[in-house]
Amino acid sequence: MTKFEDANDDGFLKVSGELRRYIEVAKQASPNARLDVDEQATMHFTVPYSSNENFIGRIDILRQLESCFNLSNINRTWQPRIALYGLGGIGKTQIAIQFTYWLRHQFPDMAVYWVHASNADRFRQSFTSIAQECGIPGLDDPEIDVLPLVKAWLGKKDNGRWLMVIDNADDEALFTTHQQTSTSSSRSSGNLGGFIPDCANGNILITTRNKKAGSRLTKGKQLIEIGKMDVSDCVKLLHLQLDDSASTESVGRLSEQLEYIPLALVQAAAFIRENAVPIDYYLELLMERPVDLLGEEFEAVGRDEESLHAVATTWMISFQQIQQRNPLAGEFLSLMAFFDRQEIPRSFLLNYYERRNDGKDGVLEVTKAIGLLLSFCLIREEASQNITIHRLVQMTTRKWLSIQRHEDAYKGEALSTVLEMFPDRQSVENRGWRNNKGRSSHQNWRLLREEGRSKEAEEAHKEAGTIYREILGEEDHNTLTSMGDLALIWWDLARFEEAEKLLIKVIELRKRVLGDEHPDTIISMGNLAQTIYGEAEKLQTKVLDLCKRFRGEEHPETLIGMNNLAQTIRDLGRLGEAEKLQTKVLDLCKRFRGEEHSETLRAMGNLAQIISDLGRLGEAEKLQTKVLDLCKRVHGEEHPATLNSMNHLAHTWRKLGRPDEAIEMIMECMELQKRILGEHHPRTLSSIKTLRYWLSLPTAITNAKQEELA
Numbered sequence: 001m002t003k004f005e006d007a008n009d010d011g012f013l014k015v016s017g018e019l020r021r022y023i024e025v026a027k028q029a030s031p032n033a034r035l036d037v038d039e040q041a042t043m044h045f046t047v048p049y050s051s052n053e054n055f056i057g058r059i060d061i062l063r064q065l066e067s068c069f070n071l072s073n074i075n076r077t078w079q080p081r082i083a084l085y086g087l088g089g090i091g092k093t094q095i096a097i098q099f100t101y102w103l104r105h106q107f108p109d110m111a112v113y114w115v116h117a118s119n120a121d122r123f124r125q126s127f128t129s130i131a132q133e134c135g136i137p138g139l140d141d142p143e144i145d146v147l148p149l150v151k152a153w154l155g156k157k158d159n160g161r162w163l164m165v166i167d168n169a170d171d172e173a174l175f176t177t178h179q180q181t182s183t184s185s186s187r188s189s190g191n192l193g194g195f196i197p198d199c200a201n202g203n204i205l206i207t208t209r210n211k212k213a214g215s216r217l218t219k220g221k222q223l224i225e226i227g228k229m230d231v232s233d234c235v236k237l238l239h240l241q242l243d244d245s246a247s248t249e250s251v252g253r254l255s256e257q258l259e260y261i262p263l264a265l266v267q268a269a270a271f272i273r274e275n276a277v278p279i280d281y282y283l284e285l286l287m288e289r290p291v292d293l294l295g296e297e298f299e300a301v302g303r304d305e306e307s308l309h310a311v312a313t314t315w316m317i318s319f320q321q322i323q324q325r326n327p328l329a330g331e332f333l334s335l336m337a338f339f340d341r342q343e344i345p346r347s348f349l350l351n352y353y354e355r356r357n358d359g360k361d362g363v364l365e366v367t368k369a370i371g372l373l374l375s376f377c378l379i380r381e382e383a384s385q386n387i388t389i390h391r392l393v394q395m396t397t398r399k400w401l402s403i404q405r406h407e408d409a410y411k412g413e414a415l416s417t418v419l420e421m422f423p424d425r426q427s428v429e430n431r432g433w434r435n436n437k438g439r440s441s442h443q444n445w446r447l448l449r450e451e452g453r454s455k456e457a458e459e460a461h462k463e464a465g466t467i468y469r470e471i472l473g474e475e476d477h478n479t480l481t482s483m484g485d486l487a488l489i490w491w492d493l494a495r496f497e498e499a500e501k502l503l504i505k506v507i508e509l510r511k512r513v514l515g516d517e518h519p520d521t522i523i524s525m526g527n528l529a530q531t532i533y534g535e536a537e538k539l540q541t542k543v544l545d546l547c548k549r550f551r552g553e554e555h556p557e558t559l560i561g562m563n564n565l566a567q568t569i570r571d572l573g574r575l576g577e578a579e580k581l582q583t584k585v586l587d588l589c590k591r592f593r594g595e596e597h598s599e600t601l602r603a604m605g606n607l608a609q610i611i612s613d614l615g616r617l618g619e620a621e622k623l624q625t626k627v628l629d630l631c632k633r634v635h636g637e638e639h640p641a642t643l644n645s646m647n648h649l650a651h652t653w654r655k656l657g658r659p660d661e662a663i664e665m666i667m668e669c670m671e672l673q674k675r676i677l678g679e680h681h682p683r684t685l686s687s688i689k690t691l692r693y694w695l696s697l698p699t700a701i702t703n704a705k706q707e708e709l710a
Helices: 007-027 039-043 059-069 091-105 120-134 146-154 170-177 212-219 231-241 248-257 262-275 279-288 290-294 312-324 327-336 348-356 363-375 391-404 407-421 423-430 439-448 454-472 478-494 495-516 520-530 533-551 557-570 575-593 598-613 616-634 642-654 657-676 682-696 703-709
Strands: 081-087 111-116 162-167 202-208 222-227 379-381 385-387
Touching: 007 312, 007 642, 059 081, 059 091, 059 222, 081 091, 081 212, 091 111, 091 162, 091 202, 111 120, 120 146, 120 279, 170 212, 170 682, 202 212, 231 262, 248 262, 248 279, 262 279, 262 290, 279 290, 290 312, 290 391, 312 327, 312 391, 327 348, 327 363, 327 385, 327 391, 327 407, 348 363, 348 407, 348 495, 363 379, 385 391, 385 478, 391 407, 454 478, 478 495, 533 557, 557 575, 557 598, 575 598, 598 642, 616 642, 642 657, 642 682, 657 682
Parallel strands: 081 202, 081 222, 111 162, 162 202
Antiparallel strands: 379 385
C-alpha cells in the first residue's frame, strides 16, 4: 500500500499500528541496531502524539494532502505550504497527526517536526526541541537565537527532506507583525512567520482556526477547509468509543445533536463511559444543559496537554481571540446569539453599527468584522448573503455572555435592532419595552406579575412574545418559554380556556423540537395538568421526578413542582399524604429560599389550608396569621397573594365561630379585589358570593354591625 487511494479506513489504521509494532519489536530485539529505515528519519520524528487507532474517515482530506505535497516527486523545486482551517474541535490536528504517521511509513527518509504555535513561547520551545533532537551545532551558545538557527539548518539540502507541522497557528498577528527578524545572534521577536523555512527540501502543514492566518502563512495558496464529519463516519466513531450495544438510531441522534463535530462526539462518549449512562439519558441532559455538558473537561487522544479539551471552552478561547483582534466582530457574535440563528440579514449588523456610531457609514468595518467571524468558521454566509451561526456556537456564545454578565445588554440590542428594522413594531418601545434603567420588558412583565399586576404584565408580555418569535423563531427555547409564561398570566386573569389552548400549542412545539420526555415538555404538561383534573397527579409526579433528577431537590422548579403536587393530592382528599409532602416543601423552601420568599409563603399558606381541612383550626389560624403578616410586609397590602391570605384567614375565623371578624376580613378583601383584579374576576365574584351567604346566616352579629355592613 503506497497511497491513501489504495486504502480504506481500516487499512490506514492497520498501517499505523503495524508501523508502531515494527519499530517497538525491532528496538526490543536489538536496541543498538539500525532499523530497516533511515536512522535520521527515525530520530527526527518529533510528533508528540501517538497514532490514534480510533481515527475514522477524512480519507478525502488525506488524499488531498498527499496530492498537494506530491512527495513522490523528489525533483520538486518548490516548497508547498498547506493550511487546514476550520472550527475548533473539527479535527484539524487529528488529520495532521494521521498524515504524519502515514508519511513516516511511506517515506522513512523524511523527518517530521511538530511545532506548537498557540503562542510565541511555545513556538520558540518547539524550535528548541528540534535543535536538541537534531543536535544542531551552536545551541549551547547562550547568545544564539534558536529561531534563525533552526531555520538555517533546515534549509541545508544535506540535512534531508522534512515536513513541519505548525499546529494551532490561530493568531495571525503572531506571524505577521512587522518587527525585527534578523538572523543575527540577537534574540528575535515578533513576526514568527519569518522563521518558517522556505526551501525545496521542506514542506509545511499548518492547522488553524483562523482562515486569515492560514492564508497569510500559505501566501494565499493551499487552503483546505475541514468541515463536519460524514454521518456514517460519526456513527462509526461513536461505536468505537462506546460499546457495540449502543443502537445505531441513538448514536445517529447524538451525532445530529452535536452537529457531527468530532471533538464534541468524543467528549460525549467520554461522559457516557465515565458516568455509565445510556445515550438517551445523555441526550436528555444535552437538551437541558448543552453548554454545561460541552464544557466538561476530558482526556482525548492526540490533544495537547496544555490546550483545553472541552468543546465549549475551545470556542470561548476563539471568542476571546476575536474580541481582542476586532472588538466589533465580538459584538456581532454577541448580537447574533439572540437572533434566530438562520438567515440573519447583514442589514441587521449594519444597523447595529450605525446606531452605535451616530449614523456613520460602516460598510467597510462591518465587512471586516463579518470576515473575521467567517474566517474562524463560527458563522457561514448563505447564497442569499445572509448569515447563519452554528447552533452549538450560538448556545456557547450566550453562556459566554452570561459569564461576562453582558447577556441582558445584547438581548436589548437585538430587540432594538428589530424595532429599527421593522418600524411597525415601534409601538412596543412606546409601551415600555425598556424602562429608564434599560430593563427589558421580558424582565418587566415578570416583576409586574410578581407584584400582582397581571393585566399590565399581559400588555408588556404580549408584544414581547411577538418580538421573540420574529427574532428567534417560534421553536426557539426562549419563544416557547415566553408563550408558556403568557399562558400563566392568562391563568391569573381567569382566562382559563385561552391559557389551556396556548399551553397545548406550547406542548406540541416542545414535543416536536425536544421530544416527548424532555424536562421542558414535561413541565409544560405539568402546567396544563392544573387544568385537567384527572391527569394532574400523574403528570405532576412525572414533572417532579424529572426536576429532582436533573436539577436536584433544592432547585426552585423542583420546589414549585412539589408545591403543585401537594395541592393536587389535597384536592383528591388524601389530606394526610398532602400534609406530609407540603411540610417537606415548606422546610426546603425555608432552607433554600428563605422565610420571606414568595414560594415559601405559598407553601406556608398551602400547609395552613391542609391543616384547616384536617380540623386543626387553632393551628391553621396561627399559621395563616403569620402568612398574612409576611405577605403584607413582603408584597404589600394590595398584592393578590395578600388578598388570598386574607380570604383564607376569614374562612378559618368563620369556622372558629368568630363571624364578626370573618365578615370584616372578607369584606375588606372583596373591596381590594374589585379595585385590583376587577369586579368580574372569579376571585372577586367568589368573595362577593361568600359575603352574601355569610350575611344571610343567623348569627350572633349585632344589629349595629348589620347596619354598618349594609
